[in-house]
Amino acid sequence: MRRPPSFLDLAELYDSHAQALFGFLLNFMRDEEDTQDVLQEVFLRIGRRPELLDGVRDRRGFLIRLSHNLAIDLMRRRTTREKTLERVRFESIPLFASSSDPDENAFRMALSEAMGELPPDQRAVVHLKLWEGLTFDAIAEVLGVSLNTAASRYRYGIDKLRHHLRPLYDEIK
Amino acid sequence: MNSDEFEQRLRRQPIRTIPEEWRTQILRSAAVSQSAGPMKEHSFSWRELFWPSPHAWAGLAAVWAVILVLNVASSESTTSPVAQLPPAPPSPQILIALELQRQLRAELMEIPEAAKPEKVEPARPRSEAVATNHHV
Numbered sequence: 001m002r003r004p005p006s007f008l009d010l011a012e013l014y015d016s017h018a019q020a021l022f023g024f025l026l027n028f029m030r031d032e033e034d035t036q037d038v039l040q041e042v043f044l045r046i047g048r049r050p051e052l053l054d055g056v057r058d059r060r061g062f063l064i065r066l067s068h069n070l071a072i073d074l075m076r077r078r079t080t081r082e083k084t085l086e087r088v089r090f091e092s093i094p095l096f097a098s099s100s101d102p103d104e105n106a107f108r109m110a111l112s113e114a115m116g117e118l119p120p121d122q123r124a125v126v127h128l129k130l131w132e133g134l135t136f137d138a139i140a141e142v143l144g145v146s147l148n149t150a151a152s153r154y155r156y157g158i159d160k161l162r163h164h165l166r167p168l169y170d171e172i173k
Numbered sequence: 174m175n176s177d178e179f180e181q182r183l184r185r186q187p188i189r190t191i192p193e194e195w196r197t198q199i200l201r202s203a204a205v206s207q208s209a210g211p212m213k214e215h216s217f218s219w220r221e222l223f224w225p226s227p228h229a230w231a232g233l234a235a236v237w238a239v240i241l242v243l244n245v246a247s248s249e250s251t252t253s254p255v256a257q258l259p260p261a262p263p264s265p266q267i268l269i270a271l272e273l274q275r276q277l278r279a280e281l282m283e284i285p286e287a288a289k290p291e292k293v294e295p296a297r298p299r300s301e302a303v304a305t306n307h308h309v
Contacts, residue, residue, distance in 0.1 A: 010203050014196060022195075023188035040199045047203035097187045108186055130184045162179055 010047060017060055020132060021067050023095075027127045029071050030093050030116055038070045064132070065142045068124065075120070107168055114164040122157035129154050229280050236274040243267050 021042065025035040042063060046052060056062045095115060096108040115123055124143060128134045134142065140150040243266055263271075 011200055014200055018196070018199070019188075019191050022191035026189070036195060036199075039195070040202055043199050043203040044206045047206040095189060097189050111183065111186060130180065131188055158176075158180065161183065162176075 010043065013046065013053075013059070013063075014043065017063050020060060021063055023131060024064055024124070024127055025067055025071055026093070027095055027115060027131075028068070028120060028124050029075065032093070034071070034074060038067055038074060041070050042067050058138075060132075061134075061138060061142050064128070065144070068143060107165075110165055110168050111161070114161050117164060118157050118160055122153045122160070125150055125153040126157040126161070229277055233274060233277045236270050236277065239270045240267060240274070243270065 018039065021039055022035060025038050026032065029035055029038065045066065053059060053062065093112065093116065094109070095112040099105045099108060115126070118126065121143075125139055128139045128142065129136070136147055136150045136154070139145075139154075140147045143150065145153075243264065247264060
């Protein structure tokens with residue numbers, strides 16, 4: 001029987017998965033404060049109930065699913081007025097590390113903005129496919145959707161990104 | 174633009190690094206919760222449920238209770254001949270209670286209080302209306 005995660009194990013859990021969760025949540029929620037709140041809540045829950053991880057083979061997938069659910073809960077609790085105010089900040093969230101190459105930087109800024117234009121459900125799938133390298137099967141399981149839904153959301157998302165970034169991509173290629 | 178090439182290009186963009194200062198804060202909170210033991214997971218959502226104004230919700234419930242009591246008190250037996258007449262206009266107390274309810278609802282929805290609705294004159298008895306017309 002696996003012993004429950006100790007404080008030391010929580011640190012190990014954090015070191016192993018927090019960066020991935022941060023990237024996913026920041027992309028999904030488009031807000032750094034909300035990202036921190038949800039990330040904290042994830043580890044709070046694991047701290048309170050370490051048995052949640054008992055028998056879990058894919059901890060990363062489990063944590064992403066938990067993060068996704070908590071993020072949706074938080075986004076649903078937002079009032080309409082708060083959503084309108086937050087929209088102003090959406091385009092300015094930098095998702096990617098800055099580069100010394102100005103062209104590369106411009107592309108990353110544009111990509112960050114383009115991701116913000118996607119609906120959240122497409123954004124989640126695109127992120128998990130491109131930056132977490134998950135299969136559509138794994139994405140479907142993590143997000144609680146069908147395989148076809150995951151694949152179609154990815155296609156729509158990628159097509160929109162391609163359309164949005166075409167001028168810049170062709171220019172700096 | 175080659176599809177694979179485009180996706181590869183996107184994939185190569187590095188996500189920002191998580192702020193280092195988050196680690197201490199998050200792990201400390203998690204350690205405190207770990208030592209505190211299991212808690213009800215949805216306790217925070219109860220607070221959210223009664224946001225933004227628990228007093229306004231209580232006020233709204235009180236107004237509904239007043240309306241209900243007044244309606245019950247003013248209702249008459251269905252066998253009474255009076256029940257065959259068209260329904261009487263709402264009593265002033267009910268009108269006041271409805272106005273208060275409207276104000277509370279506006280407060281809850283954070284909508285600037287709309288222009289007060291037009292004051293509707295209670296229907297006059299027909300005999301009074303006829304008398305007025307004669308004077309014209």
